[in-house]
Amino acid sequence: MQDSISNKVILSVSGLRKNFGTTEAVRGISFTISYGEMFGMVGPDGAGKTTTLKAVCGLLTPSEGQINLFGGKVIRSGKSTQRRIGYLSQRFSLYGDLSVDENLDFFARIHGRKDYKKDRTSLLEMTRLADFTTRPAEKLSGGMKQKLALACSLIHKPEILILDEPTTGVDPVSRRDFWMILSQLRQEGLTIIMSTPYLDEAERCDRVALFNKGTILKLDNPVRMKETCGFRVFEISTPVIREADDLIRSKFPFAPQLYGDRLHIIVEPGSKIPEQILHLLTENGIIVLSSGYITPSLENIFIKSTESEHAG
Amino acid sequence: MIRTILAIIVKEFQQFKRDPKMFGIILIAPVVQLIFLGYAATLDLKFIRLAIFDQDNSRQSRELVKELEAGEIFIVEKYLSSYSELEENMQSGRILVSVVIPDDYEKKLLRRETANLQLIVNGSDGNAASIATGYLSKFLSMYSQKYTIHLFEESGMRPPPIGTIIAEPRVWFNPLLVTRVYMVPSIVGLLLSIITLILTALAIVKEKEIGTYEQIIVTPIKPYQLILGKLIPFIILAYAAALIGLAAMWIVFGIPVKGSFSFLLISSFFYILSTLGLGLFVSTISKTQQQAMMIAIFAVLLPMVYLSGFAFPLDNAPLFVQIVSYFIPLTYFFVVIRGVILQGNGFIELWDEALIMLLMGVLILLASAIRFRKKLD
Secondary structure, eight states: OGGGOOSSEEEEEEEEEEEETTEEEEEEEEEEEETTOEEEEEOOTTSSHHHHHHHHHTSSOOSEEEEEETTEEGGGOOHHHHTTEEEEOSSOOSOTTSBHHHHHHHHHHHTTOSSOHHHHHHHHHHTTOGGGTTSBGGGSOHHHHHHHHHHHHHTTOOSEEEEESTTTTOOHHHHHHHHHHHHHHHHTTOEEEEEESOHHHHTTSSEEEEEETTEEEEEEOHHHHHHTSSOEEEEEEOSOHHHHHHHHHHHSSSOOEEETTEEEEEEOTTOSHHHHHHHHHHHTTOOOOEEEEEOOOHHHHHHHHHHHHHHO | OHHHHHHHHHHHHHHHHHOHHHHHHHHTHHHHHHHHHHHHSOOOOOOEEEEEEESSOOHHHHHHHHHHHHSSSEEEEEEOSSHHHHHHHHHHTOOSEEEEEOTTHHHHHHTTOOOOOEEEEOTTSHHHHHHHHHHHHHHHHHHHHHHHHHHHHHTTOOOOOOOOOOOOOOOOSSTTOOHHHHHHHHHHHHHHHHHHHHHHHHHHHHHHHHTHHHHHHTSSOOHHHHHHHHHHHHHHHHHHHHHHHHHHHHHHHOOOOOSOHHHHHHHHHHHHHHHHHHHHHHHHHOSSHHHHHHIIIIIIIHHHHHTTTSSSOGGGSOHHHHHHHTTOHHHHHHHHHHHHHTTOOOHHHHHHHHHHHHHHHHHHHHHHHHHOOSOOO
16 A cells, blocks of 8 residues: 555645643644545544644645645645545535435536546545435435445545544444545545544554644554554453452553453553563452553554643 | 636525525515504504593583584593592503592683683603694684684674684695604614515524534635625615515505606615614624624614604604714605605605715715634634
8 A cells, every 4th residue: 555655745734733711722833744545633522633623724824834736835726736635524414305316416517526426436436435325415324324425535636635523423334434435535636634532443543643742642544553553552361350459560660551351451562561560460359361562552552642741 | 706606605595595484584474564563663653542530520611522522633531530540540541631620610611701721631642642632622722712703693783703823734745644654664764674684684693503604714704705706695685675565565555756766776776874883893803693693673673763763753852862863874764755745756856865875874884894714712
């Protein structure tokens, strides 16, 4: 996938800051995206992902900083730039009382497209909506609605697709379908920038920016991010997770991360802490089903980064 | 450019078509309202409910009451026997006027002295009270004249030939002075204002509320294309509603358009430029449809109606109200609509009002369009 990414920059964000009254939604972030790249933005609600995407689309005016898209400033961009952007907002925002076909027709026409019928057919096939063309959008399932919204944002053949949490609230099957479409678009060379609260989705991106409180904590390729995170994750599986967690917290100056019946302990490479913890648990009669080092996940990295930020 | 505007217009009509309730509200409700308001919005007083407190109970007083009852205007609802009963009836609101005949009424008449009658009027409805007082004064003056002639005849004399001044009014444009004739054309104007102002504001805010506005403003569409695409359907619907209203006015109330119909249509367009502009302005400052509705009705429509001469004549209003009324486009539109429909006027008589409306409309629409931005902040 990496091969199709060009070195040419399609989007460059520099020192972006956005305030809403006294609230700082985005605090001076910078990043660039290359043509053909799939760029993910991950972080909790209120981290600044949506604000950043809206500023990139030209929906919000930055308080400070500069955004260059296709080599020109977004703030001054006109028709020509907007014609090259496909945008899918966080919530379903199509006309519920219009049919699938009518929604597609409308968005094609306001983008000034005349010969769009062929593209409409292929988009309907790609999104598996071809059998529902006359159905009002409000009567579609959540997943189908998102696929229709995606089709509407692609009908004018954009060069960059901006997706704001496109799969939030969508069922797992539709989510999988949605990602298959995104993978296909990615292979066709479309640049995709998306925000998501799901770390498993972020792992599929070429590069990921971890957002928190309006700043970017880390930005890299997900694999490289895991390799260079500078820590190891020791996983312990136990049927008495709460007792184990309480015991570790009482004896060590850190808190384990809890995942179902497993505890994740982030340690420095070569640290003796895992052995000490295992000893502590067995000494106190806590059964350990399995234990060992695992590859850090993006979630581990995100949590570790936010902890470091707090500590810093 | 035109294709983009057309795309929005087509979309708006597709949405109208899918929403029959909305279609009914826009095209049928105005006619229903026109008919109801046409019958309700009248200042004419057909019956005046009277109570008689005859303290004299003489032949002369009974004669007076008999005369009052003989006509079609006064209805004697009660014969009272005390002031407390009078007070009770006035308080209940059942009686508009109580006529108190003093106990020396006949005595004074026989002595050729002036007999005073007391009229106690319920002033809580000032308009009805003043009309009733006028009717009663006129009746008593005629009754007094008749009585004087009767006295002359009784004594075998002829009344002295004296010159009198008699006014012979000829009322033009509304010969029977029926309030409805004056009000109904204004109601058509009012409906035009409601449709263009409120629906424009709601239509744009609805897009913001459901999120489609965000989706549209990312497209290459220009603000003026979006504004025109949103406003043109409402201009078409407003004309449709106005034409239906004018037809209903003619068929139901027998009020035809006497003047230039084409001038009425053109000046209506000049007028709705300002209401569309105000609707657009409301949409720029509202985040929800509820907010837009409240602002459109309470901050724009009601002051416009009160201060434009729809309900109260502006000539009697304080100077500052009159000054404010000059800045309200509806003031001029009422002059035009009444002038064309009732007085048979057209461009020659009303060009200045039309010009003022055009200027106001362009200014309001431009100012609102400047405020209307393709941004979320």
